[in-house]
Amino acid sequence: xxxFLLLGxxxxxxxxxxxxxxxxxxAPIERYFSVIDPGGEGPRAAALLVPGCxxxxxxxxxxxxxLARDGFVVLTFDYPAAYGxxxxxxxxxxxxxxxxxxxxxASLRGHNGVDPARVHLVGWAEGGAGIMAAxxxxxxxxxxxxxxxxxxxxxxxxxxxxxxxxxFLMLLADSDGGAPAQACIALTEGSxxxxxxxxxxYGGAAPRFDVDAKAAAWRFWRRGADAFNGPVRDxxxxxxxxxxxxxxxx
Numbered sequence: 108x109x110x111f112l113l114l115g116x117x118x119x120x121x122x123x124x125x126x127x128x129x130x131x132x133x134a135p136i137e138r139y140f141s142v143i144d145p146g147g148e149g150p151r152a153a154a155l156l157v158p159g160c161x162x163x164x165x166x167x168x169x170x171x172x173x174l175a176r177d178g179f180v181v182l183t184f185d186y187p188a189a190y191g192x193x194x195x196x197x198x199x200x201x202x203x204x205x206x207x208x209x210x211x212x213a214s215l216r217g218h219n220g221v222d223p224a225r226v227h228l229v230g231w232a233e234g235g236a237g238i239m240a241a242x243x244x245x246x247x248x249x250x251x252x253x254x255x256x257x258x259x260x261x262x263x264x265x266x267x268x269x270x271x272x273x274x275f276l277m278l279l280a281d282s283d284g285g286a287p288a289q290a291c292i293a294l295t296e297g298s299x300x301x302x303x304x305x306x307x308x309y310g311g312a313a314p315r316f317d318v319d320a321k322a323a324a325w326r327f328w329r330r331g332a333d334a335f336n337g338p339v340r341d342x343x344x345x346x347x348x349x350x351x352x353x354x355x356x357x
Contacts, residue, residue: 136184136186136189136207136210136211137210137214138189139184139185139186139188139189140182140183140184140211140214141163141182141183141185142180142181142182142183142215142218143171143172143175143180143181144175144180144218144219144220145175145176145178145179145180147178147220149220150220150221150222150225151178151179151180151220151221151222151225152178152179152180152221152222152225152226152227152351152352153179153180153181153182153215153216153218153221153222153225153226153227154171154174154179154180154181154182154226154227154228154229154351155182155183155184155208155211155212155215155226155227155228155229156170156171156181156182156183156184156229156230157183157184157186157204157208157211157228157229157230157231157234157235157237157238158183158184158185158186158187158230158231158232158234159231159232159233159234159235159262159315160187160192160194160195160196160201160232160233160234161187161194161232162185162187162188162192162194163183163185163187163188164318165319166231166315166317166318166319166340167183167231168183169317170229170317170344170347171183173344173348174229174348174351177348177353179227179351180215180218180220180221182211182214182215182218184207184208184211186201186204186207186234186237189207196233198265201233201237204234204237204240204241205237205240205241205244205247206247208228208237208238208241208247208251209241209247209250209251212226212228212250212251212252212253213250216252223252224252224254225254226251226252226253226254227253227254227255227256227257227351228242228251228253228255228256228257229256229257229258229259229347230256230257230258230259230261231258231259231260231261232259232260232261232262232314232315233262233265234258235258235259235260235261235262236258236261236262236263236265236266238256238258239258239261239263239266239269239271239275240266240269242256242271242272242273242275243266243268243269243270243271245270245272248272248273253273254273254274255273255274255275255276255350255351256273256274256275256276257275257276257277257278257347257350257351258275258276258277258278259278259317259343260278260279260280260287260288260314260315260316261277261291262287263287263290263291263293263294264287264290266294268294268298269294269295269298270298270299270300271298271299271300271301271303271304272300272303273303274303274304274305274350275303275304275305276304276305276306276307276346276347276350277291277295277304277305277306277307278307278309278343278346278347279291279292279306279307279308279309280308280309280312280313280314280315280316280334280339281308281309281310281311281312282310282311282312282313287314288306288308291306292306305350307343307346309336309339309342309343311336311339312334312336312339313334313336314334315334315335316334316335316336316339316340316343317335317339317340317343317344318334318335319335319337319340320335
């Protein structure tokens with residue numbers, strides 16, 4: 108059974124059939140890995156961040172910096188730049204994203220000082236759906252070997268079915284009837300491993316609630332009206348830290 112929370116605005120497989128038409132990526136993806144290593148003693152937890160089709164904007168960097176301050180080694184995979192996207196994407200253009208997430212996770216596990224048993228994944232929008240698809244395939248999931256994963260407002264409508272074998276946190280926007288959020292709930296209910304999913308719906312928040320004015324000026328940005336909600340962004344990042352087992356600060 109899917110665990111479910113609805114929070115106020117101030118709070119906290121199988122892919123659909125779509126034959127690839129464009130081969131991606133068109134450059135070695137390792138060029139598009141960005142690593143933050145905060146240093147520290149002993150094996151450390153790590154997080155692989157996968158943005159939406161608008162790329163590695165300031166909102167993703169903000170989350171990366173927060174996780175790095177918590178001691179995580181962070182690798183961000185800017186696949187839109189690797190694939191030559193301009194802010195929008197189709198399933199055909201991201202046809203290799205699942206496999207590239209596997210490669211990025213392997214690179215992160217091999218980073219000096221990373222504990223391979225404490226690798227977590229975080230995705231945004233289309234990137235969130237990408238990590239869902241990758242973890243929903245048993246072979247890919249085994250190669251990724253994630254301890255847990257989370258997704259900010261994933262585009263669940265691109266998936267026709269799902270299965271999950273690791274703890275998974277959905278950070279969902281619940282404004283205007285919550286159609287995108289409801290797509291994720293419907294996808295998860297009845298899927299194998301639904302009891303491993305915690306879905307948090309932030310009441311009154313629109314997708315991309317963590318995209319402030321600075322992030323919206325990102326060169327790939329073409330997403331319409333401002334949806335930034337600072338309290339929800341902060342609540343969601345707090346819920347993410349709790350889910351990943353970050354100790355509370357005094």
